[in-house]
Amino acid sequence: MIRRWTDDLALGMRLALRGGGARTALVRLALTAVGVGLGVMVLLTATSLPHLLSARDDRGASRAFDETAAGDGVDPVYAVKRDDEYRGRGLTGYLVQPTGPRLPEAPGVARLPSPGEVVLSPALAGLLSSPEGELLRPRFSQRVIGTIGDAGLTGPNELFFYVGSDTTARQPDVVLVSRFGGEAHRRGLTPIELLLVLVGATTCLVPVFVFLVASTRLAAASRDRRLAALRLVGADSGQVRRIAAGEALLGSLTGLLIGAGLFLVVRMVVPAITVSAFGGGLFAADIVPDWPLAIPVLLALPVLACAAAVFALRLVVIEPLGVVRRGAAVRRKLGWRLLPAVVGGALLFAGYGSDDPLNNAAVIAGVVHILVAVPVLLPWLVERAAGVLRGGSPSWLLAVRRLQLDSATAARLVSGIAVVLAGSIALQGVYARAESDQPAPREAEVIVSYVTASTADAQALADTVRALPGQGERQVLVRGRVENEAGERASLLVGSCAELRADAGLVDCRDGEVYRGGRPGDYVPQAGERVWFEGVRRADPPQWTVPEVRTARTTGEDMAELLVTRGALATASSVTLTATAMIPAADAELVERVRNLVGWNGTVVSLGTGRDGTYNLITRVLSVGSVLVLLLAAGSLLIAAWEQLRERRRSLAVLTANGVGRGVLARSLLWQLAIPVAVAVMVAVPAGLGLDWLLLSGVAHRPMAVDVPAIGLLTATAAVAVLLVTAVTLPALWRTTRLEHLRAE
């Protein structure tokens, strides 16, 4: 039994290599293989996502500060995380200050830097050595003592650093670290990102399957003749089906290999195309399929291809004398064709109220059902549309009659385009919503904060910022926080009397005095109270004894609990203050100069500038994917158009011999493609908009967004695809209509 089956499959595979002439056989084999290969690639990539996300989380966690670990045998380092930017790209790193020679080990780093030293990621080192990194170099003037290995990076293009700094201990949020590595903080996709990925993957996969089916139909007539010949010499109907499956199996197995190859290519190019996304790109090593999920899915693809080939024979009776097609006259039923759409809609509605769609199988199944509903409904719609059309010009008449005779082929051809359109329209809506969710850029977007060790330093920063072109009137606030023995905290606003008057509305002021600000009830240090500045180890003696706090009249808003003149801090042993200025982001060069000025002793935070790289990547990949899949769908259209010409070459030659002009035949070909595509667009647009609405309102709980120009563009692209396919098919039409095709076999 098993040998019988394997023999039949093997015979089918041999016929696949030779069927219908070597060239056609190879074309069909190649197309099936490409179809399966693309599907395999998409699936392998999609099933790699969970591992990819967890691997990134693990990488991030491996360098996190473990504040709980005891420092046995290790001298802890002061460390603080710094987020910075350079021309819109994020830089991240740690400022570290060793407390002894036995440094803790950081992942991917041979030795943590001491003050004046730096360890850089390869991408950051590359940027610094390139002309593009000229304005960044002042921030990394330290001696480079090494490069961070892959183990210490979340992505190959990540701009990461360890800077040794003797001011680290005084930075806000500084921690004492004895060990690197902590619990991974799992960052899943946001609902919008997840929807983009889900709709994108489904939109890619369905046309791939349609392409696969189209490729198995190539040279179907010669395959039918071949199978009939096999029946004549004694193959039973089960055997011919197995042989037909065997023909598809070879292409599928080749496709598996191609898919695996394409997946490897994807892994290779991913680090290059994800430069700024996901905070520094993706490591190829992290793109590993989830095998328990991937293997069944991968094995399903060849089975699916074989099933498609066998399914194609469902309306065909292969008899020894030839092939009989049955059921052509049976009108298609609408009932069951509505099922996927209804089930899909119900599943998406079931996702209502779920805040975690990642685990919501209903949403995934719903999206797939809605997109699958499009090719399921199309044959019924195309049949009905073709049925109501009436004759007009000869070319129109020929096209309409042809469609009435066989609308299934036409519907099959355009179903790929319809799915791409529906999916893309839904995606455009989700894009549009995601875009409108982005914070709007603001004029004054850059906040400069600088940690100073003296009021003189703070004054120097203020003076420098004001010295920048156009910054003369900028407000520079110098702030600080102090804490008493009991842990009560109060904020300070420090400045000259003129500055305190301007910033806090202090009416009467004398240098060397401290005034009470804030609201009644706030903690205010008493005269003689000894306090520490924030960020200073409590083991050190208090740095400042608070002088008498005077009550003052202020006309401005509450800026701090204490308004401190510079002279009042003269008695402090040391101070930790933060000078803050706001500058416009419009001048990118100026922003970079300010960053350099601030150095690692301060932070410069941009608000609302630039778009998240991850979002950019997803939208770019999906846009490119949509175009590629549309091309694939157009490819299916082209294959089937060629195949139809081949099968009808004799009747076309007869028409030519009877005086039907080639122009008429060409226009007829155009109508034959355009009518089903028009129906496909009419199905795809409402389906896409419906999906968009269901996804946004039902799942993401966001108002619906429609990108009308994008829909117009996609529809126009479909129309252009029809024109292009017609144009490319014309040479084959001219060849087909040669009169020598009138000759009998």
Next chain:
Amino acid sequence: MTADANFSAEAASGTDFLLSATDLHKTYGPTDALAGAGLGVRAGEVVALMGPSGAGKSTLLHCLAGIVRPDTGTVRYRGADLAGLSDRARSALRRTDFGFVFQFGQLVPELTCLENVALPLRLGGERGRAAAKRAREMLAELDLAEVAGKRPGEVSGGQGQRVAVARALVTGPRVVFADEPTGALDSLNGEQVMQMLTTAARERDTAVVLVTHEARVAAYSDREVIVRDGRTRELEATR
């Protein structure tokens, strides 16, 4: 001179017929292809079905071979009613007991001549090497060894038909059905094919049911049956 040879039920039940048909009716739409045709074929006998185009010759042959089911009437092979056999059993019959030679050979164009001849053996479950050996022997016996590695498209029409004969005989069938086997050949090639087919069949005691409208082809038969308007009449004079 012809005699009414419409086959009677009594005759059909006779045990000396390997293959018999009685009172076969078959319509295609409004057309009566067979209207009570009958025939008996003995082992090793070459029977020619003759008649004008559209007379029902090919339909009768297809019914006899179990390819087409008659609307009414019975076809018996070695006493068994073909109508009672499943598709699988009839396929097995075509593979083991029947052979076919049609006008265009019906060879599988993708396979070589050797593979074509070995195909019924392979479909019957015979191992590739053994099937190839038997196919090669058959081709050699029919003087076709030189075309073994060629595909049907690479050999002449006459050679192709002879390969089809080899394929029909390779399983050692009891009956070979030949539908206009020389219809696409010139007279010389036609003679060669008929000579080969009838000689090889007689050597193996294989019956041949031959459809033709050419008297010179029918001359190779032991008995001629005229088919007209879906009925059969046997030519009285037999060789």
